[in-house]
Amino acid sequence: MNRRKLLAALGPAALIASAGTAWAAVSRSRNPYYQGPVSDHFDGLVFSDGRTVSKGLLDVLRWQTGKREREAFPESYATPPQDKPPARVEGARIVHLGHASFLYQIAGQNLLIDPVLSERASPFTFIGPKRVNPPGVAFDDLPAIDAVLVTHNHYDHLDIETLAAIHRRDRPRMIMPLGNDTIVKARIPDARAEALDWSDRVSLTERLSVTLVPTYHWSARGAFDRRMALWASFILEADGTKIFHIGDTGFHDGSLYERLGREHGPFRLAVLPIGAYEPRWFMADNHMNPEEAVKVMLALRAEQAIGHHWGTFQLTDEGIERPPQALKAAAAAAGLPEERFRPMRPGLSWEA
Template sequence: MKSIILRALSRPRASNPYYKGPVSDHFDGMRFFSRAQGVDKRPEEVLRWQQERKPTPWPQNFPSPFQDKPPAEVSGLRSVLIGHASFLIQVAGLNILTDPVFSKRASPLSFAGPKRVNPPGIALDDLPPIHAVLITHNHYDHLDLAALKRIWKKHRPRLIAPLGNDTIIRARHPEMQVETGDWGQSVDLGNGVRAHFTPAYHWSARGLRDRRMALWCAYVLTTPSGVIYHVGDTGFGDGQIFRDVRQLFGAPRLAHLPIGAYEPRWFMQPQHMNPEDAVRAFEILGAEQALGHHWGTFRLTDEGVEEPPEALAAALREAGLSSGRFKPLRPGEAWSHSLG
């Protein structure tokens, strides 16, 4: 079995099935990459993690005390965690979803893979009219094609994704219109809101042989209510991506920063921040407010279900920062800022 898995992980593809475009400083003609990020994990390292892992047990259910029924429109800025990295951002009369995952499992299979331990903090039927959906990358805990189909059928939103992800979406749902962009590009969402594609230290894959063949990103939203920075997944790396956001767009009014899926560090550090990393990123950004996500819904790695918020509280104390400035949200929990 071990030799079969190793062969499957290491067998190269002959071509990129998702994207064909010019070579750039982060695309070699076949795969996307980041010069500041380490090389891919070897198949032997993946197997080592699986064989040596000693995960902290998770409960079968970890219900949130919150359940949100959002208004149709807000005048200021409101952000609600639906679960994991799925947010509803309401700003400037627009309703924007990030990485909407509503399925019971973050998996290509309906009967296996990470199973959610709490329901979505907003029911699909309780969503207000959705104007745009922002996809950061194609991992199953961020790109839920079944949810996208239901959202598209009811709301007909603009679907925004980094390069190559349109091919993945349209292969399942050819009727969907998907707008794609590269790092450094942007799209106008209307009402004074613009979505900018910015780098993240992560990777992509839908299977064993398509690693880094579709681009991944974070988003900066420039809005009348200030700058919003949404990170789906990233490692901290050298911290330059956060310095660049502050230099290019100014200190964010609000930052969505991942704080979970980080153990064991020897394996996860290049692609997932831990709470200490997230606090460092928060300080570099100079954000007024941060909301922690990517924890407590799907068990992806080895830390316990409540360890991320506990570690975040300790990191904030160590940095001399108020806990209220960086809140680890539970599904259905809302944060809002009124105009004036």
């Protein structure tokens, strides 16, 4: 079997393990992205969120090559018409671009979070998870971008080609966790990339700030760089409105979000992943399911939530409609009206 057929047989999760990038060739004796002081979540080589990491490459191969109950995505999945955002918004307006990508228009600023506008969420152009719908806002319709926030370096969240296109057009600030700036500057040497640690707070304007906080996840761009760049969630605060944004997370025991809810809540909105969760034996550590997302919303003391990370790229085994169906059932079981936590399709918006 040639390399292309082998990658196709192994599926999207194996792409990270097979990525033919310079980063994947580094020695485990040195972190290529970040050299900094040891802390409670960095041992000098890799980052940790305090959990025991139990899944590795052998588990990826077991999942991809073993008996699976996989519901294939359709070739295309209908979504609402693409949004035409205004140039600026003084309040808060959030548009889903697809998967985990968002345009935030808040307090007069335009932000992108985890923008992936490419055809594939992959290190390759010829194989890997392919989008089944266009971005919720066409690139040419995006307003001038002031800042880009990146939660972590997985290919469905950090898309170098999209970042390069935005940089060429708007030269925004780029805010990301430790080590991710090295990845960005390798492709975009003059990028205004700023790397921050958990609990760091940055003021984008006098009215708008962003704080990085922990999340239960991991990082990798290749086979030998697992957890060598940090991952984070974002708390955005503007004019008295607080929004909690998670790109990816597992649930674990929920204690992290109970603590963050006590320390930073309540929130006007929580933007939470609800997809890429099957099979649970493999995905539970790092991807919560809709039932767990409802628990996180309540732990954060959020008035409302919107669900993303579903319906654009197939990364895991659940069918394309499973996340919104499961979310509806989970919200009902928790006694929540549907409007308090709704799944977000590309092109739809939320306004405060």
